[in-house]
Amino acid sequence: MHTKVAVIGAGPGGLVAARWLLAEGFDTHLFEQGPELGGQWTGEIGASGVWPTLYTNTSRILTAFSDLPHDGDQTFLSARQILRYLHRYAEMFRLKDRIRLSSKVIHVKHGGGRWSVETADGAEAFDRVVIASGRFQTPALPPVPGLSTFSGPEGVRSTFDYRGVEPYRGKRVLVGGCAVSALEVAAELAHGGAAAVTVTQRRQRYVLPKFAAGVPSDHRIFTRYGALAAERLPVTEVDRQLKTIVTDAGGSPEQYGAPTPDPSLFAAGVTLSQDYLPLVAEGRIDVRPWPLSVSGPDVTFADGGTQQFDGLLFGTGFRLDLPFLADEIRETLGLDDVHLDADRYTFHPDLPGLAFVGMWDQSGGYFVPLELQARWLAYTWSGRVPGADLGAQRAAVEAYRARRGLPQKTRMNLAAIGFARAAGCEPQLDRWPELRRALLFGPLAPSCFRLDGPDALPDAAEEFARAAAAFGAIESPEFTDREQADWNLLQSH
Incomplete structure (x- = not known):
């Protein structure tokens, strides 16, 4: 019998989580409170902070998932183009039939060995739950x-x-x-x-x-x-x-x-x-x-x-707002307007079968780290990569708690590399000498995380080389003088 998983939210985080959970054999169902998939990118009044004339502040190469590059060569994309992209992604992986639109989740709790997800249509039992409902929905x-x-x-x-x-x-x-x-x-x-x-x-x-x-x-x-x-x-x-x-x-x-x-x-x-x-x-x-x-x-x-x-x-800014979580879950997570205790923003050792996607505050685009977090989550639950032991998870939670009161925003590249390592797909420099400069000083394009590890793709090297050279910055494999000096300094530590 397939493990039944609920994914709450059908924005970029929920869609990419569902894609990789399905790939790992999970019976996956998405709940979306709005009438359309896409999360913030729908521009729905009252539920989205995206206005009609908004363009991305991240480039098309870093505002994409590894399976589906954007069409054309436009550098920064409109909100409507991103929404169309998410629809194409959902169609590519046959996600649309798994999304329950206009299904606002009002309560999530655990009991009897299973998770209960309640909407206006009633409660339904799941083996596991992924919370991907969005970090930026309740402005402060x-x-x-x-x-x-x-x-x-x-x-x-x-x-x-x-x-x-x-x-x-x-x-x-x-x-x-x-x-x-x-x-x-x-x-x-x-x-x-x-x-x-x-x-x-x-x-x-x-x-x-x-x-x-x-x-x-x-x-x-x-x-x-x-x-x-x-x-x-x-x-x-x-x-x-x-x-x-x-x-x-x-x-x-x-x-x-x-x-x-x-x-x-x-x-x-x-x-x-x-x-x-x-x-x-x-x-x-x-x-x-x-x-x-x-x-x-x-x-x-x-x-x-x-x-x-x-x-x-x-x-x-925004308040972290997950009103549907049962009180005992909120207490375990230490949930407040800013903080959610979890190992690398994903798992809590005392809440097996529950995971979070996209719930951290970040500078830089989310698409690449969202996909890497989703892969780590799916690989961990399927057993393709070993999960962290409980002691390591507790240590990670304690380390996060110790940083309360300090700035919580992380940089996109730190999040991406952390999730890539956990998922076993961080590219290996010694295997790709012709891409060494691009892998170090070029864009963290999603294709570079399909070079090595689970689900590596045969054309990933070619795709990544194109992405790195797209704007002429990484056409030569040789380091610039500044890059060489920075690399020498790094090697000395």
């Missing part, structure tokens, strides 16, 4: 004193609810936050006819353009070398190397008239945005410190200045 507005009194005609909204510039044409808009949604919305408002756009931030981040010197920036900053450096080199050296990549690509914010960030990139943070800093330099976006208070239409900032606004938009 900041606790600014007086925010509820704001009386501007466009009110207070999260960027999660932003659907275009039309309501803000000719209006004075304050955009709060320094992550990608805040900066991209601010840039769109400035281009789209807002009378004045002001961005308010707690701290100034470094800003990396999406495209620099003909190469998508996610190809430069999220590399395997970067993951190895994070493991072996002092934090100060990794900080220096990343800051060099960022400032070489786009300069430093103060050069554009924005505030000066902390000298440490790790302390300041970094955001991808192509147009934000040039618009600051042109005076089309003003930058202010964080608000102290709001009173009617007036916002008072930390520098003592006060301005009137017609609308406030905040891109200030």
Whole structure:
């Protein structure tokens, strides 16, 4: 009898988890609360933070799964193109007939050796459950004193609810936050006819353009070398190397008239945005410190200045929200608005048969690490790779708990390499000497994780070589002088 698995969510994480669970022989069923597969990429009002004119801030090569490259050579894709891609992926692996649309899960609990998944249609028993319902669904507005009194005609909204510039044409808009949604919305408002756009931030981040010197920036900053450096080199050296990549690509914010960030990139943070800093330099976006208070239409900032606004938009993060989990499960996980105790964001030793996909906070694109996490999960449950013993899992959970209160965001390349190692598919440098430079300093394209290990593909090397050379950055197998110096330093540690 096949093991019956419920996957909660039919966005990218749920779809890729179902694809690999099916490949490993599991009887897999997906529950999707919305009327269409795709998760955030549907743009459904109230359930998605994707607005109609949004384009990805990650390149097409890193916004794909290993079995299905995107058509064409467009570098950054629209939300509608990503949704069509997810439909094609679901059709390719015959997932659509397994998705129960408009089936919101209201309760998950464990008892009698099985898992119960309850929807409005009743409860159903499963042997195992995967939670892939999304990390970015419940926006968090900041606790600014007086925010509820704001009386501007466009009110207070999260960027999660932003659907275009039309309501803000000719209006004075304050955009709060320094992550990608805040900066991209601010840039769109400035281009789209807002009378004045002001961005308010707690701290100034470094800003990396999406495209620099003909190469998508996610190809430069999220590399395997970067993951190895994070493991072996002092934090100060990794900080220096990343800051060099960022400032070489786009300069430093103060050069554009924005505030000066902390000298440490790790302390300041970094955001991808192509147009934000040039618009600051042109005076089309003003930058202010964080608000102290709001009173009617007036916002008072930390520098003592006060301005009137017609609308406030905040891109200030999300709460981790899994309301359907039974109380005892929530307690075991130590679940709160930020944290979920699990071994590498996936398994908990006291909850066998339960797993999570896509529940970590990250900088960089999710498609590649989501697929690697899904493979690790499926391989572990099928026995193709050995699962971590309980002691190792408990140690991993304790290590995560010890980091509570510290910044939780991880980088895409660190997540991807960690999951690839667990799944047994990290590419081996000594087996691919002709690809050595691309594997270290090129993009972490999904094809490179089909070179070795379970489900390796015969054409993966050719596909990865094309991906690495797509923008002309990794055409030669020889290291540049900087790459050679960085590699020598890494080898010395």
